[in-house]
Amino acid sequence: MPDLGKYAAEVLSAYTLSFLLVGGLVLVTWLRARRVRRALEQAEARRANG
Amino acid sequence: MSIWEYANPLKFMGWTAPLVPVLSVLAAAALMLGLIWGYFFTPDDYRMGATVKIIYIHVPSAMMAINAWAMMLVASLIWLVRRHHVSALAAKAAAPVGMIMTVIALVTGAIWGQPMWGTWWAWDPRLTSFLILFLFYLGYMAMWAAIENPDTAADLTSVLCLVGSVFAILSRYAVNFWNQGLHQGASLSLDAEENVADVFWFPLLVVIAGFVLLFLALVLVRTRTEIRARRLHAIALRERMG
């Protein structure tokens, strides 16, 4: 682990917040994609079955 | 109203399907490689100490914040001229990604600036321009959310993106003028692209590539979701009409 010296808090908080933001975005994107895909599959199935 | 009948979205769904996992894996690999390289294997800067490590997140996110808007501008123009629905939806899909990139650039910029300038926020021209860009993203996204008719929303948000782009550029110059007038030459340059030593430059390039790939993967997934959502909406409408 590199010695961050007196700037440890700044560097770590910058990285942590960024990871959280990107992670949150990826999660939200993926969850919505999954939800919409499933809903569409169900709707298409309903249409196919009359 | 159904766009599914058009070949364009159908073909789009077809050729982008294998792209999503490929881009995702490449993005993850590039980000991990670049960040580990930069974080663990590069030295501290004699002026900025360990905070120079923030560059590996601040610079790529700032670049993507701008590039995302540029992509939205191009996609909006394509929609206005060629009426490709996928283009309009791609612009809509890119906005939240660009907005998050802007926030990351702002947050990391502020955190980096704290030990350098002794304050959590400084009205540095770059940070200020990004704050304005953030507001533009908000307005664009709010507009999409406020309008029911998808084609109307696509048209109006495209015009907004166009005019917004002009004003974003105007604002950048105005903000430079504004700050320069108050604090002549006092701003410390966070513009690490100038004179960045090779030892920082190479891992930075890798992370930038990772961010680009991440952007592409996310926008692709979001655009595909938008296309599916539109199809879902069209089916629901037809069901309701019997």
Place this chain on the structure above:
Amino acid sequence: MSRLLIRDLVLAVRAGGGFGLGLAFFLIVVVLVPFGVGPEAALLSRIAPGILWIGALLASLLSLDRIFQLDFEDGSLDLLATAPIPMEGVVAVKALAHWLTTGLPLVLAAPVLGILLNLPQPGYGWLVLSLAVGTPALSMIGAFGAALTVGLKRGGLLLSLLVLPLYVPTLIYGTEVARRGAAGLELATPLALLAGITLASVALLPFAASAALRVNLR
């Protein structure tokens, strides 16, 4: 087109037209500032140009949704769209009407309010000039925003969110002119840039605004 202008002016000035509301708001904002930052004269005179500009900007914002909303709701806008005047002309005339009923009164009221904020002596002329040059841009940019949101039921808040960032360059240069004027400094550059923004907005935004209106009238 002149008949459209007169019609809009008359509508604005009549009861319920909102005329004078912008002025009253301008006054209230200026009066609130000392309560917020303290009555110390030196501080007030330093921030006076900026406060007056922001007050004018916000007051201008208040009446933006009137530009197209009423005509949109009662169908007059549809009629105007099919009239012999080009839509861009309609937009320009309506923006002009907004400026005459909102911007211009602000320009004239500003010196009086400047007294309340201890605006330095040399600053009055430059303040009025900066507002006179800049408020037409505020009306035109605002008209563009109004055209975008005219189809929305309660688009007022969205209108503000869209328009205020667009106001930033005008605000920066306008305040700069007023501030430098008050301090007796050289101000040709910001004045020229301010004028440039106004001219470009007035020349080009009518096209974007009428495109937005046509979309909303579909």
